[in-house]
Amino acid sequence: MGASQSTESNLTAGIQRHLSKIVVAPSFAASLFFVYGFILWTGYMAFSKSRMLPVWDWAGLRQYERLWQMERWHVAIENLLIFGGLFIVTCLVIGCLLAVLLDQRIRAEGALRTIFLYPMALSFIVTGTVWKWLLNPGLGLESMMHDLGWTSFEFDWLVNSDMAIYTVVIAAVWQASGFVMAMFLAALRGVDQDIIRAAYMDGASLPRIYFGIIIPSIRPVFLSAIVVLAHLAVKSFDLVIALTGGGPGYSSDLPATFMYTMAFQRNQLGVGAASAMMMLATVMAIIVPYLYSELRGGKKNG
Amino acid sequence: MADIQTYSHDAGWKHTVLRGLLYLVLILFAAYYLFPLIVMISTSLKSLDEIREGSLISLPRVVTFDAWNYAWNEACVGVECTGIKIYFWNSVKMAVPAVLISTFLGAINGYALTKWRFKGANIVFALLLFGCFIPFQVVLLPMSQVLGKLGLASSTAGLVMVHVVYGLCFTTLFFRNYYVSIPDELVKAATIDGAGFFTIFWRIILPISTPIIVVSVIWQFTQIWNDFLFGASFASGANAPMTVALNNIVNTTTGVKQYNVDMAAALLTGLPTLLVYVLAGKYFVRGLTAGSVKG
Amino acid sequence: MASLTLDKVRKAFGPVEVLKEINLAIDDGEFLVLVGPSGCGKSTLLNLIAGLESSTDGEIRIGDRVINDVHPKDRNIAMVFQSYALYPNMTVRKNITFGLEIRGVSNQERDKAVADVAKLLQIEPLLDRKPSQLSGGQRQRVAMGRALVRDPDIFLFDEPLSNLDAKLRVDMRTEIKKLHQRLGSTIVYVTHDQIEAMTLASRIAVMKDGILQQFDTPQNIYERPNNMFVAGFIGSPSMNFIDATLVDDGGNLAVSIAREGTTIVLPLFEAPESYKAYAGKKVVFGIRPEALTHKRTGSDEQGSQYVNFDSKVEVIEPTGADTMTVIDIAGKEIVARVRPDRAPTPGESMTFSADMSQISLFDPETELRI
Known part of the structure; x- marks a missing residue:
């Protein structure tokens, strides 16, 4: 009896030992197929002759060449640089400023924080819709300013192909700056109070304390915020669609909308795939070094 | 916290002025963030005539819910003039199962990866984590083909699957980071007490996971409800989610532009996530920061 | 209750040997203390006895039964952890009976067992509280209650007192000693505190770097230390x-x-x-x-x-x-x-x-x- 009991418990122990793997396996398989498999799939498509329908004939770098020959793609890239740069910098400035201001024992801090952050809960489509209405040249802010007596005020960015991309920045900053504020505020609250006290005892003024001690000590949060914002910028799609539709013409296209248009409206699967791979490469260039340093840093701290 | 009150060398009136300035700036910012919401609400309560005559910021003279009613019951999405309500229910039918399934899978993955570590568990986790960061454009084309092959094209079931697959990495990240901080001794004690893998999960781990379950549910709900890319790519027509319908209503070029209806529809679309945010803001912020700062 | 024998037990993680041929044997009712600085392998050794880790080599016997491949739950052991590891979502009563419930013990028997243990440890008023509502010392008692209720062959204690403040630690030490004297159970107890080792043990095993340095009665270890490490480790101020x-x-x-x-x-x-x-x-x-x-x-x-x-x-x-x-x-x-x-x-x-x-x-x- 002892023997049979022992084998039985061996068997259950064996299954128990593998249960962990069995449980994770479906998710892992899904990830292998839907993430890695699909990336390879898209990557291959970018080397194929695919146009309207996916075909598997090898075309070498043909699609990439066509992509980089397209004026529209260059516009999208340029827009991404403008949008990404302004979006990140403005969000950082506003987020950091608000966090420092909120860190001054403010009455109703909770309410203010809620107000600053609520746009983050909205869909970009909702944000796009409302800002489209606000920036509407005929009835929006422009007419409001006219009513207020400033009749020479002109604000036609939404329909001006040189300026349309900046309206996307405005709306995006409105949506995401509160989130940066939340990240910074959490970091400020985590700064060692004794260091601040020591600096104060040494006679440092408040701005000195902030610029000399607190802000340098939350430097990692700047990095995290930049990575998150850059990642958001590259993936930005919904906002452009809802706000400008990529227009006028294709003047406010971003790579994300470019890819969508090529793949689903222009029957240019190959070019779409090539642009998607370019986007992936951009995101990887930002994320991989960051994740690597984060995960390594985590290990170092125990 | 380093604040003027405690650390300022100035005293008296200078201090008071500084505090006043501080509040002024904060209130201006609050106005900036609130302005679009207020305009949205006030516009949605006006009649179309009043919108044309009046100013953006003027409050409605006559409050009317016609636009809301119209947006909900009659607004045209493409050629179908059934209102946004059917798309609201599409979104509900998509979000609820997707949130529940992805949260459950995330929980059990996190549990397995932290409390029953096997060789390569870290690599598996890193590979899963990677999925959080890919631009989804890179999976759109293959996914539309696969959904077509599975007969799930343009269906809610297909969208549920898509959201589960790409939400998994986030939920796994949440739960894994939460379970890492739960002492292993708890699992050891339960093992000696005779409990196995699933018993420990159901009886001990899951009951103490409430906070992270809330974080995960809120995060997933917000993501899935607000999604536009997958909805627009894989579920056109009668099965489209609410965001796609809203965009359709707003960008319809035919007929008279009904701004009040647009705003009402936008508010209706934003309401569920806004409600979640107001009710559980703390958890919402936790999800946001957990998604950005890895452990 | 039973004797415990470790016969040439080895444990290696890859090329790193954390335990080198440990030979130990204690009789029924003995109080064995494993003591040594952190990283000496004492906790690993306890985990091997508990079955939470498996040994690379050698034989572990409880009584006459070889238990190397026996699942922890079938070893008839109970363990008290350093962090107590009380299930936070369960009441004290549930915590104590969880193991019995898993083993299919009837409700009636469970109630009786809880009542006995609670009386013994004087935790009756705490039975319906959650662990978060208990003080450190109370948690410690509940953790012991969870072990006692199972009436195991061997009790394993993993640094059970190190999370308590100094005064409470001395009190609980006395209490554990009393409990041992009253129940006469076999105990294996891990600590890094040589005073705990001296006061509690019937025999002490001093370990360092995965090697058993000396295995003897407290008095012999104190008076006739095998080597300079043992001599310096036991006794305060040291030799x-x-x-x-x-x-x-x-x-x-x-x-x-x-x-x-x-x-x-x-x-x-x-x-x-x-x-x-x-x-x-x-x-x-x-x-x-x-x-x-x-x-x-x-x-x-x-x-x-x-x-x-x-x-x-x-x-x-x-x-x-x-x-x-x-x-x-x-x-x-x-x-x-x-x-x-x-x-x-x-x-x-x-x-x-x-x-x-x-x-x-x-x-x-x-x-x-x-």
Whole structure:
């Protein structure tokens, strides 16, 4: 009896030992197929002759060449640089400023924080819709300013192909700056109070304390915020669609909308795939070094 | 916290002025963030005539819910003039199962990866984590083909699957980071007490996971409800989610532009996530920061 | 209840050997304490006994049963953890009965078992509380209750007192000792605290770097440490080590300590045979602080044999009962234990007595006891 009991418990122990793997396996398989498999799939498509329908004939770098020959793609890239740069910098400035201001024992801090952050809960489509209405040249802010007596005020960015991309920045900053504020505020609250006290005892003024001690000590949060914002910028799609539709013409296209248009409206699967791979490469260039340093840093701290 | 009150060398009136300035700036910012919401609400309560005559910021003279009613019951999405309500229910039918399934899978993955570590568990986790960061454009084309092959094209079931697959990495990240901080001794004690893998999960781990379950549910709900890319790519027509319908209503070029209806529809679309945010803001912020700062 | 035998037990993680051939055997009802600095392998050894990790080699037996491949739940053991590991979502009562429930024990029996254990540990008023509502000491009791209720063959304790404050730790120590005396159960107890080891154990296993250094009764370990590590680890303040030479002093062996131009010669009155081989060679002279006191003469009824020498006092550290007096001998700080009324002032010179019946000599190369 002892023997049979022992084998039985061996068997259950064996299954128990593998249960962990069995449980994770479906998710892992899904990830292998839907993430890695699909990336390879898209990557291959970018080397194929695919146009309207996916075909598997090898075309070498043909699609990439066509992509980089397209004026529209260059516009999208340029827009991404403008949008990404302004979006990140403005969000950082506003987020950091608000966090420092909120860190001054403010009455109703909770309410203010809620107000600053609520746009983050909205869909970009909702944000796009409302800002489209606000920036509407005929009835929006422009007419409001006219009513207020400033009749020479002109604000036609939404329909001006040189300026349309900046309206996307405005709306995006409105949506995401509160989130940066939340990240910074959490970091400020985590700064060692004794260091601040020591600096104060040494006679440092408040701005000195902030610029000399607190802000340098939350430097990692700047990095995290930049990575998150850059990642958001590259993936930005919904906002452009809802706000400008990529227009006028294709003047406010971003790579994300470019890819969508090529793949689903222009029957240019190959070019779409090539642009998607370019986007992936951009995101990887930002994320991989960051994740690597984060995960390594985590290990170092125990 | 380093604040003027405690650390300022100035005293008296200078201090008071500084505090006043501080509040002024904060209130201006609050106005900036609130302005679009207020305009949205006030516009949605006006009649179309009043919108044309009046100013953006003027409050409605006559409050009317016609636009809301119209947006909900009659607004045209493409050629179908059934209102946004059917798309609201599409979104509900998509979000609820997707949130529940992805949260459950995330929980059990996190549990397995932290409390029953096997060789390569870290690599598996890193590979899963990677999925959080890919631009989804890179999976759109293959996914539309696969959904077509599975007969799930343009269906809610297909969208549920898509959201589960790409939400998994986030939920796994949440739960894994939460379970890492739960002492292993708890699992050891339960093992000696005779409990196995699933018993420990159901009886001990899951009951103490409430906070992270809330974080995960809120995060997933917000993501899935607000999604536009997958909805627009894989579920056109009668099965489209609410965001796609809203965009359709707003960008319809035919007929008279009904701004009040647009705003009402936008508010209706934003309401569920806004409600979640107001009710559980703390958890919402936790999800946001957990998604950005890895452990 | 049962005996426990570890036979040539090894544990390696890849190429890293964390336990090297451990041989231990305790009888039914013994209280074994595994003690050593952190990283010595004592917790791994406990996990092997518990079945939470599997050994690379060797045999573990409870009674006559080999349990290497037996699942933890079938080993009939119970464990108390350092963090207590109480299930946070369950009441105290649920915590205690969880293991019984999993094993399919009937409701009635469970209720009775809880009642008995709660009475024994005086935690009856706490039964319907959650762990978060308990103090550290109360959690400790509940953790013990969870182990006791199962009536196992062997109790395993993993540093159960290290999360308690100093006062409570001493109280709980006494309580565990009482419990052991009353129940007569077999216990394996891991700690890094040598005082816990001395006070609780019927036998102590001192470990370092995965090697069992000495396995003996507390008194033997204290009086006759196997090597310099054990000698230094057990006892507080720890044993003084002085470099010396064993010399022949007119037919008798003596310890000679070189010291700024002079030498102190401390004659050994009853040298064991083993010392002879070291005559004329370097040794390490070990003497505990309590064997080094203010001046006494001759020998007293306990068979002490005092030898006197003079030394300047560097620092004194009063503890109340005794005054620790630090003196400098050949560049080494040596602690002597002096009665408070005989305590010197720093800088002053005074005569000390060394009790030569309580000394140890070690080989300076191998660090083993001579």
